Structures are given as C-alpha cells and as structure tokens.
Amino acid sequence: MMNTVNVFSKSNGLIVNPLKCKLFCGSINDEAKEAVKQLTNFEQGQLPVKYLGVPLTNKRLTINHYLPLIEKRVERIRHWTSRLLSYAGRVQLIQSVAFAIAQYLLQCLPLPKFVLNKIDCICRTFLWTGNSVMDDMKSSTWSWVFLNIMKQRQYIPQLQQLWDKMVSNDKFSMKLVFECLVGSMAKVDWRYLMRHNPARPRAMIILWMLCHGRLSTKDRMCRFGFIQDNACSLCRENDETMPHLFFSCRITHTIWSHILKWIECHHTPCAWQDELKWVTATTRKKGWKARLLKLAFTETVYGIWHLRNSMIFDTLDRSNK
Numbered sequence: 678m679m680n681t682v683n684v685f686s687k688s689n690g691l692i693v694n695p696l697k698c699k700l701f702c703g704s705i706n707d708e709a710k711e712a713v714k715q716l717t718n719f720e721q722g723q724l725p726v727k728y729l730g731v732p733l734t735n736k737r738l739t740i741n742h743y744l745p746l747i748e749k750r751v752e753r754i755r756h757w758t759s760r761l762l763s764y765a766g767r768v769q770l771i772q773s774v775a776f777a778i779a780q781y782l783l784q785c786l787p788l789p790k791f792v793l794n795k796i797d798c799i800c801r802t803f804l805w806t807g808n809s810v811m812d813d814m815k816s817s818t819w820s821w822v823f824l825n826i827m828k829q830r831q832y833i834p835q836l837q838q839l840w841d842k843m844v845s846n847d848k849f850s851m852k853l854v855f856e857c858l859v860g861s862m863a864k865v866d867w868r869y870l871m872r873h874n875p876a877r878p879r880a881m882i883i884l885w886m887l888c889h890g891r892l893s894t895k896d897r898m899c900r901f902g903f904i905q906d907n908a909c910s911l912c913r914e915n916d917e918t919m920p921h922l923f924f925s926c927r928i929t930h931t932i933w934s935h936i937l938k939w940i941e942c943h944h945t946p947c948a949w950q951d952e953l954k955w956v957t958a959t960t961r962k963k964g965w966k967a968r969l970l971k972l973a974f975t976e977t978v979y980g981i982w983h984l985r986n987s988m989i990f991d992t993l994d995r996s997n998k
C-alpha cells in the first residue's frame with residue numbers, strides 16, 4: 678500500500694504528511710501493528726475520530742459520543758444569550774444555525790431520540806426564555822404549550838356549565854366561551870365605524886385611538902411633563918386639545934367642511950363628541966354613501982393627525998399649509 682502511495686507521490690508531487698496522519702488498527706496482533714507503524718511512520722489514533730465534525734467509529738455510537746454535539750450547541754446558545762436578542766432574532770438564529778447543524782448531522786448519521794429531544798429542548802428554552810440552556814434543562818423538558826394549558830385550570834369550573842350546555846345542544850360557540858371568560862362589556866356606539874370601513878389600516882388605528890382619547894395631543898404631553906408649549910400646532914391660537922384639533926380648530930374645521938362638501942354631504946362640522954355621534958348615526962345605514970362617509974371621516978382624521986405631526990417635526994413648511 679505504501680509503495681502505491683509512493684508511486685502516486687512521485688507522479689504528481691503530493692506527499693503524505695505523517696504528522697497529519699493516524700493509524701487505526703482492528704483485529705491484528707501487536708507485532709503486525711508495530712510493523713505497520715514503522716513502515717508508515719504514522720501515529721496510532723483512537724476511535725472515535727471526528728471527520729468534518731461527524732464522529733466516526735467502528736462500533737455503535739453511545740450517548741457519550743453524542744454529548745460533545747449537545748455541549749457544542751449549548752456553547753453557541755450561551756454565546757447568543759450574552760447579546761440582547763428579540764424574539765424574532767432568536768427564531769432566526771434557531772432556524773438558520775441550530776437547525777442547520779442538526780440537519781447536517783442527520784445527513785451523515787442517525788441521531789438517537791435522546792439527542793434529538795435534547796437539541797429540541799435547548800432550542801425551545803432559548804426561544805421562549807432567551808436563557809442559557811443547562812440551567813433550565815429540567816423545567817424546559819415540559820412542553821411550553823402544555824404548561825400554559827395547565828395554567829388555565831382555574832377557568833374550568835367557570836366553563837363547565839356552559840360546556841355541558843353546548844355539548845347537549847351539539848353546537849359550539851366561541852363567542853359564548855369568550856363572554857363567559859371575559860364577561861360582557863359595555864358596547865360603544867362608534868364600533869359601527871370600524872366595521873366594513875374601507876379606509877387604510879393605519880387610518881383605522883388613528884381613529885380607534887382618537888375614539889379612546891389616546892392620541893398624544895399637546896395637552897396630554899404637557900400633563901405628563903414632556904413638553905411646555907401646548908399651543909395648537911396648526912393655528913397657534915388655542916391649546917392643542919383633542920376636541921380643538923377635531924374639528925374646532927379653524928384649519929381642521931375648514932378641511933373637514935371641504936371634504937363633506939366634496940362628497941356632497943350637507944352638514945356643518947360640530948364639536949368632536951357631536952361629530953362622532955353624527956357620523957356614527959349616519960353610517961349605520963347600509964349602502965355606498967355610508968361607506969363613503971366612513972372612509973372620508975377616517976382618512977380625514979388620519980390626514981389631520983399626519984399634518985399636525987409634520988408641522989411639529991418640521992417636515993412640512995408652515996407657509997404651505
């Protein structure tokens with residue numbers, strides 16, 4: 678065999694480096710082993726040996742052979758936990774790195790169920806807690822979903838009566854379950870504005886916040902102590918409160934009046950609460966006119982809020998308003 682290797686070396690100049698080669702023997706006596714070692718000048722190696730990160734052995738791999746793989750994974754996770762990663766970042770790391778390593782190993786050798794469970798456990802703990810792995814290994818062996826289901830046991834007596842009723846009627850209602858758990862709440866009239874509204878989602882969100890009185894107008898910011906100046910960003914004539922901005926301010930009043938005129942709706946804008954009541958009452962009817970008014974109202978509210986923000990953050994010249 679060495680003669681063949683020597684012929685190969687002479688022909689193309691590639692020489693075997695004995696320092697980088699190991700001799701692995703099986704089922705031969707010591708004399709023959711020594712003879713081969715002297716002939717080749719190779720050191721004797723011990724199995725299992727790693728080749729491209731995969732353990733190679735002449736016997737069946739035991740759990741001890743797989744432990745370095747798990748430890749390697751834990752070391753990577755520990756390194757990741759030292760950084761502040763978001764949930765999305767952890768998902769991305771698990772998908773692109775952790776699963777890629779497991780898939781690579783699975784292409785070369787079958788991984789025992791124990792190892793797969795450990796790798797799954799490591800990834801799951803890292804995903805949900807962002808912590809190092811071995812510390813939480815014991816608790817994370819429980820399924821996260823199962824644990825959360827078990828936490829809801831307190832609601833079972835509350836639901837039992839309703840559940841029996843639904844089983845007897847052979848009809849399940851998610852609405853009834855929700856109401857049973859959360860309880861019935863007061864319904865607001867303006868909920869009809871949110872239904873079948875063709876406005877953009879961003880405009881719907883602003884209207885929803887406005888209806889809840891949660892828009893960060895200057896009077897609220899002053900109350901929280903964030904700013905000192907609470908003059909209206911558009912007219913600079915009154916305090917910037919929510920009722921002033923929608924639609925007592927002479928500028929926003931004009932904008933909304935023009936839009937109402939444009940969609941041929943004969944109505945004079947009033948104070949915010951009255952205006953909301955009027956729009957809600959008018960748009961409860963079906964038909965394209967109601968949908969058009971909903972759309973116009975929602976987008977106008979969004980447009981005014983966007984204009985006000987542009988004025989504050991100097992992205993729009995005040996003379997262009």
Ligand SMILES: [Zn+2]
Pocket residue numbers: 909910911912913914915921922926927928
């Ligand atoms: Zn104003």
